[in-house]
Every structure is written in C-alpha cells, then in structure tokens.
Amino acid sequence: xxxxxxxPSRVICKSGTSVKxxxxxxxxxxxxxxxxxxxxxxxxMLMATSNEGSKATYEQGVEKDKFLINHASLTLSTxxxxxxxxxxxxxxxxxxxxxxxxxEQYFGPGTRLTVT
Amino acid sequence: xxxVKQSPQSLIVQKGGISIINCAYENTAFDYxxxxxxxxxxxxxxxxxxxxxxxxxxxxxxxxSFNKSAKQxxxxxxxxQPGDSATYFCAASMKNSGYALNFGKGTSLLVTP
Numbered sequence: 001x002x003x004x005x006x007x008p009s010r011v012i013c014k015s016g017t018s019v020k021x022x023x024x025x026x027x028x029x030x031x032x033x034x035x036x037x038x039x040x041x042x043x044x045m046l047m048a049t050s051n052e053g054s055k056a057t058y059e060q061g062v063e064k065d066k067f068l069i070n071h072a073s074l075t076l077s078t079x080x081x082x083x084x085x086x087x088x089x090x091x092x093x094x095x096x097x098x099x100x101x102x103x104e105q106y107f108g109p110g111t112r113l114t115v116t
Numbered sequence: 117x118x119x120v121k122q123s124p125q126s127l128i129v130q131k132g133g134i135s136i137i138n139c140a141y142e143n144t145a146f147d148y149x150x151x152x153x154x155x156x157x158x159x160x161x162x163x164x165x166x167x168x169x170x171x172x173x174x175x176x177x178x179x180x181s182f183n184k185s186a187k188q189x190x191x192x193x194x195x196x197q198p199g200d201s202a203t204y205f206c207a208a209s210m211k212n213s214g215y216a217l218n219f220g221k222g223t224s225l226l227v228t229p
Contacts, residue, residue, distance in 0.1 A: 093160070103211075112157070
C-alpha cells in the first residue's frame, strides 16, 4: 500500500481563524487525492476530489470557498478551513489513489481539528 | 442518501469466533467493494477488496463474500482476536464517479478475551 502523511495531527484554533492541513504521499505520485471528514462515531463523508493541476470537485453541500483545496503537486494536497467555526470541528482525513485509473485508496492518519 | 447500507451497527464476538458484517448497495454501477478497518483516532486502513467478477476473496483470516444478484457483500473475520476490535467500514466505488468511495455507516466490533 501507499504511505500517506498528514500534518498537523491535531490542531486547536480560535473561531474565525483559518487552518491549513497538509496531505503528502510519501512513496509514489498521486494523481488523485480525496478529502473526507468524519464526526465522532460516524462514517466518513467525502468532501472533495482533488486532481493534480486542476480545480477540486466538491460534493454537494460542501462550501468550496470555506474549504479551499490545492493539489499543487503529485505528492501534496492541502485543505484550508477558512474562518473556522466550532461546527467545523471534526476529523479530517485525506486519501490518495495511485496510478491513474486505480481503484485502491490509501488513507492518511487524519487531522483532529478543534475550533474553540 | 446512504448508498451503502451496513449492518450490524455493533458486534460483540468471543475470541476465536467468526465476525460477520454485511453490506448492501443499490447502484449497479459500483464495481469496487473494499473493506476498511479503523482504530480510534487513526485513519482507515484498507483490509481487503473485491471486484464484482468474483464471488469470494480470502486474505488470511479475512474473507469477502460477494453476491452480485442480491447486491450484497460481507466481511468474515475468522478466528477473531481482541486485536481485531475496531470499527469496520464497507465501501463501494465506480470509475464513473472518479473512484470516490461511498462508505457504509460502520460496525464497531468488540472481540472479548
């Protein structure tokens, strides 16, 4: 499988501030990365699909101006939560697919965001 | 709208027993069905996956059974161990939607010593 890292693993921020979460592929080039959020004891919900060099595709109900996604290289995608509010507190997890057309997705360790 | 329905929500199995988790889907365009294992505070880890052209796949103690006509698939964990205690998610994806995963709601498995 692929090795995926996320940074930071935990972050606490004040309401109204912005937070950037990085997702890195450590051992191969990821053409597609996905961002999910997971509330406590709930399932993973897809937020957006990020393809290298193009704009992210957001799922219905996910505000693209609030959750900014940048996939600038084949090994790095970032998610910026802008003007965070307490309801944005969640576990954010990225995943990546390897070869173009690959079904397999490998997940990062997740980032716990707490907005106070 | 939950595209993949998973049951049971929670499961308690004795050590050495068989854990069985079931999932059902409606969209016949799905063509990839993985199972993920997640420990608290960690990201999901891919356990095993199946494509619809086979009815069963086994990897170690983990087996996926797939019934295309019934649109159901299940995970069997043989000889369950306390270390298997985790949350398990089934999922489904298809090429037409960029391989994005649609997850079930998860099953919390507890294996008692």
